[in-house]
Amino acid sequence: MARPSVEAERRDQIMRSACKVIATRGVLGLRVSDVARDAGVSPGIVHYYFDSKLELIRAAFENNFDRSLDRRAVIFDNRSDHAVEVLTALVDSYSPVDEETIEAWHVWIELWAAALQDDELKLVHDRAYSRWAERIEGLIIAGQARGELAPGDSTALAHHLMGLLDGLSVQALLGSHGMTATKVQSICASLIASMREPVEAV
Amino acid sequence: MARPSVEAERRDQIMRSACKVIATRGVLGLRVSDVARDAGVSPGIVHYYFDSKLELIRAAFENNFDRSLDRRAVIFDNRSDHAVEVLTALVDSYSPVDEETIEAWHVWIELWAAALQDDELKLVHDRAYSRWAERIEGLIIAGQARGELAPGDSTALAHHLMGLLDGLSVQALLGSHGMTATKVQSICASLIASMREPVEAV
Amino acid sequence: MARPSVEAERRDQIMRSACKVIATRGVLGLRVSDVARDAGVSPGIVHYYFDSKLELIRAAFENNFDRSLDRRAVIFDNRSDHAVEVLTALVDSYSPVDEETIEAWHVWIELWAAALQDDELKLVHDRAYSRWAERIEGLIIAGQARGELAPGDSTALAHHLMGLLDGLSVQALLGSHGMTATKVQSICASLIASMREPVEAV
Amino acid sequence: MARPSVEAERRDQIMRSACKVIATRGVLGLRVSDVARDAGVSPGIVHYYFDSKLELIRAAFENNFDRSLDRRAVIFDNRSDHAVEVLTALVDSYSPVDEETIEAWHVWIELWAAALQDDELKLVHDRAYSRWAERIEGLIIAGQARGELAPGDSTALAHHLMGLLDGLSVQALLGSHGMTATKVQSICASLIASMREPVEAV
DNA sequence: GATGAATGAGTCTTCATTCAT
């Protein structure tokens, strides 16, 4: 009876396992059998749902990003709070502190490396990154419209924030040179603060 | 009898080839035979100079970073120009426009992904990143001392600049969402400009 | 309630699809799923009708031959025409020009190759070949009895004609060295002509 | 020192083993590991000498035919005996009695089946068949020129003999309907006899 | 120092067969 859902569920289950494995062993270190084991299925079934390993990896990357955006839907949809607060909440939600976020970051970084060598994955990355950029820029434009943020090149500001978050997070994940999740937040916060409309001096 | 130099040369030659291959196929896609072919030697000789594939990769990462710093020695040693100019020149030198710089960036990004899964490589990355961070911070501190830059948390500023450069460069390399080398430069330039000591109003 | 016919029909349908697949991909290239797809049924049902893949193949070979003889029933049953004409008609009917005949030849040749390695299939082939040989020899014996063909070793003559037809047809199917269906017919025709009772000189 | 020959020898060794395996298990039943075992080497080395299984099979087919012609070089080069004797000797040499000849026939028949489904193999077959046809026709033309054989369409006669030999040999190999190597020889002999220039009646 | 043939373990992928529904 519940047959129809079996296929979709299995696909999803396998993609999530693939993300886990990518986060753990990297894209090229991913073995179909590892994914199967994690998903609790036979190796054969993976190829029943995905034509090839590459196809699975592509799907996993998209799935990782979709879930990543989904988890932040509440933040993006927040229309009541001050833009500075919303942007700060967003940055904080990307802090690599919980396992889920850390895994998502690992997969995201793997996508960078993989996409540098595969045009198909480059498209996957571009589609994801564009969606993400549009949302950030949307928040900034809205904040400027409401007078909460100073006017300015919203595209450049969005890129600045996103690039900073990406670059710092990598170092936090690697624990390099004392970089921590807290420092990422504080440096990003200072950037966001600088976007705020200066209070008019009386 | 001056054989030692032959060995050192060969090692270097093989490491450079390894960097090329890493940039092209990724760390895990690297095949010892590809490196050998690029270096114009037999696959067997690679193992004469490097105990294992991992050892070769580790050495290649370090070699990539060393050469990267060497290429910028003139900029770092510049004591005469204004800090803003020096920092700007530095950022520009990292623009992924020429083949050499692009290759170095690819290897650098590969190191991120690989280090996330290997503690030994994490150390390699940390050593490199720290040396790079010290130099940037040194420039900022010097600039502040000379009154060319506004006072402030030099460590945070250095991290901000480095994180931004890393994050934006990835997107430029991937050509995502219209990111280009020029935009990377301009966004970084705006950050550097904001560090400048405001001219006192009379 | 007349269900038995459904089963027989399905079996037949599956066997015909198996012949198609054998002609296209060869015996060992045959996949049960291909047969199922061609027959418009699920892979599972094939095993309901045939215990195993080998069993299906065996049945398909027999089915191929049965249909092959059936298609020539009119020729074999022809009692009124001259033996030379009947034999010629028979040879012509084996000309690999239409799709059906070509497919049947492919399956026949596959049977040779498969039977060389499987004793069970050797029996299948022998049964088929014997039935075919008996019919040819029957035509020759009848022709000799009616004085239309010269007397002689009917078995050897039958083998000669059959061997020649088999050997030439393979080359025609492969398009080797300029062999064509027309040349097969003409060479076979010359053999048949040589069997004719020479007209008595007055 | 004798290094140069190692490669050629290994290739040959592997091709011969491949022929054996093809004769035993068929083309599609051929496993690279079986070939390796028969050749006394590791499975990996087979791929060192042949890019893929198909490439190995193609080479094996050519090797089988080359050796087949080589074994009959003495017969083809015979310029002193009567054409009827030479042709008879040739046919006899193809009698599937010894293991070597039987293996060669198996491989040849496998080539028919395989070539029907692969255009590359079709070319391999055509090249081989053409060389073989040219030699047979050459013997017939020479015999006619020397007045040992009756004049006539040498191409058709060659095709007749070759087709007959192919077709009958298949049945002899399968032991169908009482076909034997001896009967193959006798039927072919009768065809060859019919080519002889009739002795002029005085 | 250098070569490259050889090994063999590892992994993707295919597919006959089963079985819950």
Added chain:
DNA sequence: AATGAATGAAGACTCATTCAT
């Protein structure tokens, strides 16, 4: 009767590493 998801064994192919030369 029929489906198609699931299994798992089998096999092609890759590649780091070794070693005789």
